[in-house]
Amino acid sequence: MFKSIKTKLVVSLLFSTAMISLIAAGIAFYDTYRETYKQQDRTLKRIASYITSPAELMDGFREGDDNRIAVYWLADNQAHPRFQLPAELADEYYNFVRHKGVFQLSPNQNPRNIFTNLWYDEETYRGYLQARDGGILAILQENEYREELAEHSAWASLMPLLVLLPLIVLLTFWVVKRTMKPVERLSNSLAARNAQDLTALPISQVPTEITGFVQAINQLLGRTEAFVEQQKRFIADAAHELRSPMTALSLQAERLNNQDMSAEAKSQVRQLNQGIRRSRDLLEQLLSLARSQNKDHKYQTTLNLHSIFSRVIEDLYPLAEQKEQDIGVVSEGEAEIYGNETDFYLLIKTLVDNAIRYAPKGAQIDLSAVEKDEVLEIFVEDNGKGIPLAERERVLDPFYRILGSDQQGSGLGLAIASQIVRNYQGSIELLDSPHFASGLMVKIIFKKSKNIVGG
Numbered sequence: 059m060f061k062s063i064k065t066k067l068v069v070s071l072l073f074s075t076a077m078i079s080l081i082a083a084g085i086a087f088y089d090t091y092r093e094t095y096k097q098q099d100r101t102l103k104r105i106a107s108y109i110t111s112p113a114e115l116m117d118g119f120r121e122g123d124d125n126r127i128a129v130y131w132l133a134d135n136q137a138h139p140r141f142q143l144p145a146e147l148a149d150e151y152y153n154f155v156r157h158k159g160v161f162q163l164s165p166n167q168n169p170r171n172i173f174t175n176l177w178y179d180e181e182t183y184r185g186y187l188q189a190r191d192g193g194i195l196a197i198l199q200e201n202e203y204r205e206e207l208a209e210h211s212a213w214a215s216l217m218p219l220l221v222l223l224p225l226i227v228l229l230t231f232w233v234v235k236r237t238m239k240p241v242e243r244l245s246n247s248l249a250a251r252n253a254q255d256l257t258a259l260p261i262s263q264v265p266t267e268i269t270g271f272v273q274a275i276n277q278l279l280g281r282t283e284a285f286v287e288q289q290k291r292f293i294a295d296a297a298h299e300l301r302s303p304m305t306a307l308s309l310q311a312e313r314l315n316n317q318d319m320s321a322e323a324k325s326q327v328r329q330l331n332q333g334i335r336r337s338r339d340l341l342e343q344l345l346s347l348a349r350s351q352n353k354d355h356k357y358q359t360t361l362n363l364h365s366i367f368s369r370v371i372e373d374l375y376p377l378a379e380q381k382e383q384d385i386g387v388v389s390e391g392e393a394e395i396y397g398n399e400t401d402f403y404l405l406i407k408t409l410v411d412n413a414i415r416y417a418p419k420g421a422q423i424d425l426s427a428v429e430k431d432e433v434l435e436i437f438v439e440d441n442g443k444g445i446p447l448a449e450r451e452r453v454l455d456p457f458y459r460i461l462g463s464d465q466q467g468s469g470l471g472l473a474i475a476s477q478i479v480r481n482y483q484g485s486i487e488l489l490d491s492p493h494f495a496s497g498l499m500v501k502i503i504f505k506k507s508k509n510i511v512g513g
Contacts, residue, residue, distance in 0.1 A: 389426035441494035
């Protein structure tokens with residue numbers, strides 16, 4: 059019914075406390091009623107012993123009497139207007155009912171069945187009859203008086219529990235909330251984790267009842283991490299092992315291209331060379347992806363982003379020149395960040411290479427880095443066709459490529475860049491270019507604190 063542990067515990071404790079309170083009140087009522095019953099019976103008999111002659115009697119019920127006791131004299135052979143009793147009654151206690159002002163014996167005369175009177179429709183009384191010379195002495199007391207004494211005792215037992223009930227609920231809620239706080243912190247830290255972070259969850263402050271569950275999760279995380287690392291090693295090893303035969307295949311294809319052959323054969327050789335180059339590019343990107351996913355600690359130092367921009371432009375300028383593209387840095391100053399130089403070179407190179415490949419001939423590509431307080435923002439912007447809004451999340455996934463693209467690629471470029479950004483607890487956004495009529499702007503934000511990759 060309830061999924062919340064706090065709600066279950068509070069409701070259960072509330073219900074159990076209420077049940078215990080009602081049971082305690084019932085026991086107190088029963089015990090007090092029974093003791094009052096016995097005590098008041100003794101009182102009636104004691105009053106009878108105090109009366110020595112009928113002349114001392116005060117006929118009828120005495121209003122204002124706290125004990126609500128009435129004393130009557132029933133003369134022999136003389137009908138009493140307030141009593142209808144059978145003949146030859148022994149000296150004993152009796153239960154009475156009053157109907158239309160007349161006292162009659164109650165159908166319930168069992169002295170142990172004292173609660174029957176509580177549900178009887180008529181006014182009920184408890185009486186003591188004592189035979190005297192010339193008549194019968196009747197001492198009667200209202201049962202309502204006895205019930206009031208019992209009810210007062212029951213309420214006296216119940217009220218402290220009712221007063222404490224809200225305090226018990228609040229205390230239970232506070233204790234449960236405090237106890238579950240480590241679990242809540244564990245849940246929040248797990249939700250904020252990087253997707254690649256499969257380290258074990260801490261169990262030092264976790265409640266004992268769920269320690270086994272957390273340990274089972276840690277075992278699952280350990281097995282998952284081992285499997286993921288195995289897959290990464292397989293991709294890296296396979297890509298590395300394929301580099302040598304691919305290089306040899308490329309050299310032989312180049313030699314074949316220098317041989318005398320027909321135009322049709324040369325066309326097929328060119329297609330072969332293009333396929334080999336695409337395969338080599340794929341292998342290089344697979345290796346880059348494997349390196350970016352490597353969680354080992356890397357040497358880090360303070361980096362100047364503009365120096366990295368210059369190296370990337372120098373390395374990729376021949377590709378931009380082939381497409382007559384204008385590529386350059388539009389920011390000034392000394393934008394710096396603490397990190398691994400290879401990681402940031404690969405990040406910028408991947409984004410610029412992606413822009414060169416997908417921007418059209420004669421396009422403009424701008425690089426910039428801006429420091430704002432404790433944040434570094436990096437921008438790679440072009441005036442190409444851009445990326446549709448619905449595709450911008452998907453293109454960050456490995457091997458995803460937009461349909462209809464004219465360029466041949468593996469779909470790993472933006473995935474590699476995204477992985478490097480996550481390694482440094484940064485964020486990456488793909489936005490519309492604000493400076494061109496159309497195009498894409500890749501915006502990356504890093505905090506400038508010294509975060510060790512893999513730490």
